[in-house]
Amino acid sequence: MRSALVIGTGLIGTSVALALAGRGVRVHLTDRDTDRVRTAASLGAGTDRPPEGPVDLAVVAVPPAHIPAAVAEVQRRGAARGCIDVGSVKGGPRREAEALGCDLTTYLGTHPMAGKETTGPLAAGADLFEGRPWVLTPTAGTDTEVLNLALELVALCRAVPVVMDADAHDRAVALVSHTPQLVSSLVAARLETADETAVRLCGQGIRDVTRIAASDPAMWIDILSANPGPVADVLAAVADDLAETVRALRALQSADDVKRTGGAAGIEDVLRRGNSGRARVPGKHGQAPAAYETVAVLIGDRPGELARIFADAGRAGVNIEDVRIEHATGQQAGHVQLMVEPDAAPVLAAALRERGWAIRQQ
Incomplete structure (x- = not known):
């Protein structure tokens, strides 16, 4: 890969551009917000001058709702040999791109599993993706050259490629990314009107749970609007567990020994299931978590x-x-x-x- 066009100079787009530029790729930057483009260029992410001809790869780094139109525009202008997006939702944008008449053989949906609570080009870094999974969602019709360009991009960003079906990806991120964001925000929202003496008792546990609640709401509205069904399914299951847990806690208040015993068993069940689920989260180098x-x-x-x-x-x-x-x-x-x-x-x-x-x- 000798040249690339990065469309969207937020956290992800600028980080991709920094990684590519740092490894010798000629990067052209564009964004509806010209100030962000100038900022990204000043950081060494590339140039704000348009390319003189087609680049090797266009990287669409815009919110999911805008991906199909951006891909269609890249293909209409013949701006690149291949086009990928780096949005956090894959199935819906691809179907909408197809409905717009996009050539799906030269377009590939991808998703780097990396990010921060902060956004914008100033939060970007060339090392953002190092060692992180980068999902690719090719189909049987995906052009081999485009897939190879995407794999080269992942390698240049020092990420780890993971091939998935687009809809399976959306169900997976609903569980491991989108629902945790909402749950973190729900817990943090309890602090908004809490007494100051309670807030001063905040320790590492509440900091861990609410860390991602500092994320940009506008960004998350874009993401959740593109993947509402799978997220709602996961939250509905969480709501069932919450209802059972509330009943178990109420039972612990009872004067009836049998009810208290049942309540304790209910609480123990959810805690042990939590232990089992946490044990499946990959640890160092993607291996099973070690008992440190x-x-x-x-x-x-x-x-x-x-x-x-x-x-x-x-x-x-x-x-x-x-x-x-x-x-x-x-x-x-x-x-x-x-x-x-x-x-x-x-x-x-x-x-x-x-x-x-x-x-x-x-």
Whole structure:
């Protein structure tokens, strides 16, 4: 691939452009918002000048509702040998593109499974897709050249290609992406009118659950409007579980021992099912999640503290598998939770204590 046209310079489009430009591809940028194009170009994502002729690949990075029209325009102008989109919904846009008369042999729907709570070109990065799944939804009629260009794009972005049926993809993202966004927002919405004393008690659990609730509502309205049925199906199942859980909790308030026992069993059931589901979430390198031990270390809110603790872990010969920071409310301190292999935990704890770190018992 020598040249590309990126249509849409938001987070995803600009990140694609940065990755391609950084690997020697000549990238042309376009967007209805000229300020975003200029910003993306200033970041080194490409040029805002139109290409002089057809490019190798056009990348449509616009909201799902606008994908079909954008693909049709690319094909009408003969702007590229092949065209892909990077939207988060696949089945509906492809059917609408077909209804508009688009040539589906030179168009391929794709979806990089990466993103942030923040949007726009300033949030973009060339490394956004590294190691992340990138779904491709070819059909029997997809031109081999276009599929190869898409695979080359995925490789240049250092992502991992995953081939799926378009409608299966939409059902999958309804479960693992779209529903979690709504559930996170529903929980966060309880905080809007909560008493200030309750909000001050927020810890890492509520931060984890509500992190993605900071996402742009307008962006999510576009996404959910393109995939409402599958998301509603998942939420309906969640609603059934919620209703059962509410009944179980009410039973725990009963003076009747039998009802309380039944309520406890209901709560245990949903918690154990949650354990089983969480255990299926892929861990490091896409493998089954490992049972890591956590070494929690008290750190001050000062420059260089994290670098120092990582350096001390390295001197101890311990590989940090994952890390989390738990901030202390109202204090210039917190705990960094270092996840390591179980047999490495006592080694790391002893080494850090020796170097003066305060270890919190788990």
